[in-house]
Amino acid sequence: MIRAFLLIFLLALTPAAAQQVAPAETPTGTIPVGSDSASDLAILSRISSILAQLPDFDGLRVQVDAGVVTLTGEVTEQETIDRLLGLINRVDGVVAVEDNVRLSTDLGTRLDSVRERFRVRLTQVIAGLPFMVLGLAVGALIVLLGGWISRRQRVLSGIAPNPFIAGFLAQAIRLCAWIIALVVALDLMGARALLGTLLGAAGIFGLSLSFAARDTIEGFVATMLLSLRQPFSPNDLIEVAGMRGRVIRLTSRGTTLLTLDGNHIRIPNQIIYKAVLTNFTRNPERRFMVDLAIDPAADPGPARDLALKTLAGMPFVLPRPEPVAWLDASGPEHVVIRAGGWVSQDGTDFDLARGEAFRLLRYAFDSQGYLPPEPVHRIQLEQSADTRPPLRPAQPVDRRLSELGPDAAFEEMVERERVDDGRDLLSPGAR
Numbered sequence: 001m002i003r004a005f006l007l008i009f010l011l012a013l014t015p016a017a018a019q020q021v022a023p024a025e026t027p028t029g030t031i032p033v034g035s036d037s038a039s040d041l042a043i044l045s046r047i048s049s050i051l052a053q054l055p056d057f058d059g060l061r062v063q064v065d066a067g068v069v070t071l072t073g074e075v076t077e078q079e080t081i082d083r084l085l086g087l088i089n090r091v092d093g094v095v096a097v098e099d100n101v102r103l104s105t106d107l108g109t110r111l112d113s114v115r116e117r118f119r120v121r122l123t124q125v126i127a128g129l130p131f132m133v134l135g136l137a138v139g140a141l142i143v144l145l146g147g148w149i150s151r152r153q154r155v156l157s158g159i160a161p162n163p164f165i166a167g168f169l170a171q172a173i174r175l176c177a178w179i180i181a182l183v184v185a186l187d188l189m190g191a192r193a194l195l196g197t198l199l200g201a202a203g204i205f206g207l208s209l210s211f212a213a214r215d216t217i218e219g220f221v222a223t224m225l226l227s228l229r230q231p232f233s234p235n236d237l238i239e240v241a242g243m244r245g246r247v248i249r250l251t252s253r254g255t256t257l258l259t260l261d262g263n264h265i266r267i268p269n270q271i272i273y274k275a276v277l278t279n280f281t282r283n284p285e286r287r288f289m290v291d292l293a294i295d296p297a298a299d300p301g302p303a304r305d306l307a308l309k310t311l312a313g314m315p316f317v318l319p320r321p322e323p324v325a326w327l328d329a330s331g332p333e334h335v336v337i338r339a340g341g342w343v344s345q346d347g348t349d350f351d352l353a354r355g356e357a358f359r360l361l362r363y364a365f366d367s368q369g370y371l372p373p374e375p376v377h378r379i380q381l382e383q384s385a386d387t388r389p390p391l392r393p394a395q396p397v398d399r400r401l402s403e404l405g406p407d408a409a410f411e412e413m414v415e416r417e418r419v420d421d422g423r424d425l426l427s428p429g430a431r
Contacts, residue, residue, distance in 0.1 A: 040064040043093045050087060057084060060101065067095030074102050128190065135188035139181035146177020165227060215270075222273040223252050235414050236281040240272050246414050258414055281345060285318065288354035289340040291328065292361055294370040296335050300327050303370050307339040310364040316353050317341035334372070 044064040051057040057080070060073035069088055075081055081101050088097050150170035186195040210217060227250065232238050236247045238257070243265055245257030255272055257265040280286065294303055304325045311323035318341070325339040339361060343353045365371075 039093055040066065043067065043069065043091060046091055047088060050091075051084075060084070067093055068098060069094055069096070070098040070100065072100045076103070078103065132189050135185035138188060139185035142181040142184065143177050146173050146180075149177075150174045165224065168224065219253070219268060219270045222269040223250075226250060226255075226269055226273055231277055232279050232282070235411075236279055238280065239278040240267060241275045243267065248414070280350070284344050284346050285321070285342050286345055286350055287321075287340050287342045288350065288357060289338055290354065290358040290361060292337045292339060292358075292365060292370075293334040293372045294337065294365060295372070296333065298335070298370050300335055300337060302368075303335075303337055303365065306364055306368060306370070307337055307361060310361050311339060311341040311357065314341065314357060314360060316343055316348050317357070318344060 041064075044062060047062050047064070047069065051060060051062070057075075060071060060075070063070040063072075069091075071084065071088070075084075081099070081103075084101065085097060085099060088094060150173040182198070183195060186198075232247050234247055234249070237244070238247060243257065243259070245259040245263075245265055248256040248258050248264070250256075250269075252269075254266045254268045257267065259265060292303075292307065294300070304327065307325040308323055311317050311325070312319070317323060321342050323339065323341040325337060327335065328338040329336040341357060343350060
């Protein structure tokens, strides 16, 4: 009775248990069950035919079981194993590869492999010797042609009259000839991979060099632009960055000035190119200005006319542009009249002319009673009119125009410093 009851209970539970154990659907990503001996044989045949065509895989044994390829044997190089695995993984139907291939430890086998590689490479070198000779010959011809062109100073001088630019062109031609010769020679030799590597390395090196030598490159570019444009000539009086002097020479590193005190100043070219530069010699006509203080009680109109008349009568003052004079400032203590005239720096020293003009103007003003103000309190003792000396202005000195010329000694000093040493880039003919 109990056995019958248990049997009925188990039969009732069996369908529900079977329904819970059975999966709802087949999992994805699994290996299909279509592999059999025929497919293994096809895979083995395909792999064997591939290995038979390649001499590097002699002596290797291949087994295929359910799509799993097992490799055994010995090779002489690790590259052979990597190449073999790459070929087998490309065969259709291969599920996995079991690599049991070992590197050969036999010294004779390894030496035979090295000897074979050397023989093959030697054969390639011998076969490529004609192309190497042709590449070297063509490269040498291009280098010789570039050197010949760079030495034609007459042609380069016609293109660039400045010696610095002519030298730069000569170096650029030689460098381009070497680059072209290298490219052509490597292309004829068939070394295109080496050519690409060299060009890439040259680009990286050039970029690194441009960042590292930024100041040097900036100075080189400034020198090139200054030598082309030439904002000053030898012996010009210039002022740049608060420094004034005569130009001695322009070199690839800087510009040398001789101050009016006889000192040498070398200014880097990049500073000169970027700074505000004043050339006092480029324009021969130059105007000087002097300030004359008179008593505030005097009439400034006649005083201004007197200044214009006195300037017009000076032999070193140019008639055109005409002299000028105006009332600049006035106050309870003095009145300032600013007067100026133009002089030609060709044969007349500017500073001497300005000093002489001030002296003559001061004499003319004193003669007409336009005395300068005297704010200083003075104590005078009374005395009779007979013993008081008369007040007379100082007599003007007869200063001739030839005495206002440039300082001959200083000019000789500048010319002595201007001795050409082959480094000066200021070419008189390059404008």
